[in-house]
Amino acid sequence: MHIEIAGAGLAGLTAAAAFAKAGASVRVHEKGSELREIGAGxxxxxxxxxxxxxxxxxxxxxxxxxxxxxxxxxxxxxRTLQEEWLRNHRLYTVGRRHLHQSLVNAARRNGAELITDSPVVKASPSGTLTLADGTENRADLVIGADGVFSKVRDSLGLRKKLVDLRDGGGRHLIPRTGDDPVNQTIEQWNGGRRIGIIPCSPDETYIFLCCPANDHEGRNQQPFHPASWIESFPEFRSQLERIPANTEGRWAPFHDVHVDKWYNGRAAIVGDAAHAMSPNLGQAACVAMTNAVALAIAVTNSSNPEFALKSWESAQREMSDGVQQYSRIYGKIGTAWPKDLLNVRSALVKKFTGSRRVQATINFAAESFPSGEIRPVRPDVDRLAQELLA
Known part of the structure; x- marks a missing residue:
């Protein structure tokens, strides 16, 4: 079985590592000149x-x-509104670059080939990935993991709509000091602004600064001037003053991607290409990686390619759409609430999120993981490959 993947982000690398673990031949195309992630948590x-x-x-x-x-x-x-999100489960924070490099290492260790300077322009339902230089790469399965503005998705005719949520945020890394929390994360709201203080490694703390699109002073985060944000969150002066003026982080808009299906013929889409969402619940990457593993499980456990892709989407779609919806609602409450009713917002959020039932409803994705295991692919008896190539 041969797999061609567009995009070496978290979803694409997880899919590559999963299929390579099964013994498939895997090639990943990254349009950039190097394999890298943004410096954030x-x-x-x-x-x-x-x-x-x-x-x-x-x-x-x-x-x-x-x-x-x-x-x-x-x-x-x-005032604390919530501090009990899924305390019966594991929760870690980590630097995105470290996570990305770990997936690069896993994919290569499992046998995947990762190619840089290899932009993909389109894919076909027949299982062909076309590069910018015109090269056509045939595969048993093509995977589009090429982000919000996915060319693979759009060339397959799967996009329904792409929505600018009029909300966004900047992601920044600062040196960690004794002023920062330990084994805790803090998210605080003030009007339409949100700040997050997240230790993500022994020597780094991740800060996110979110605000609506019409908050022009809040959006102006490159170069970074802390005064406006210190005015909103004076208790975090220490962290805000550690963000360098020439920070790598910048305010970027959040989008929702809606599609008709996650696949067309021998081509599938994963991650932001299929279900981009705001990062308000901290689940966008987790859902992307989960769905990539679920795809490998479905494909390597079936002899019928159409059934495999259909059952994969059927099993994962409701969960993914639900996280996207709850994240969108969370963002609207956090950014669009009337300023003269902030105390009402606090009372409502504290009341509803204090319910274990509500907590489980909002964070249900954390408890969702596909059943089954990634099965080894044996080329000599692999009926799936034979059917796909027929």
């Missing part, structure tokens, strides 16, 4: 951690991750 909930375990990347990731014992959510007056 990321939440890894139980489902994301299980995905990493499935592809052999967990130990390396966990080696530089921060175990979170209490994730705080606070309001404009510093």
């Amino acid at each position: 990321i939440y890894l909930w139980e489902n994301g951690l299980r995905a990493l375990e499935s592809v052999g990347a967990y130990d390396e990731v966990a080696g530089r991750a921060e175990k979170v014992e209490v994730p705080f959510l606070r309001d404009h007056d510093g």
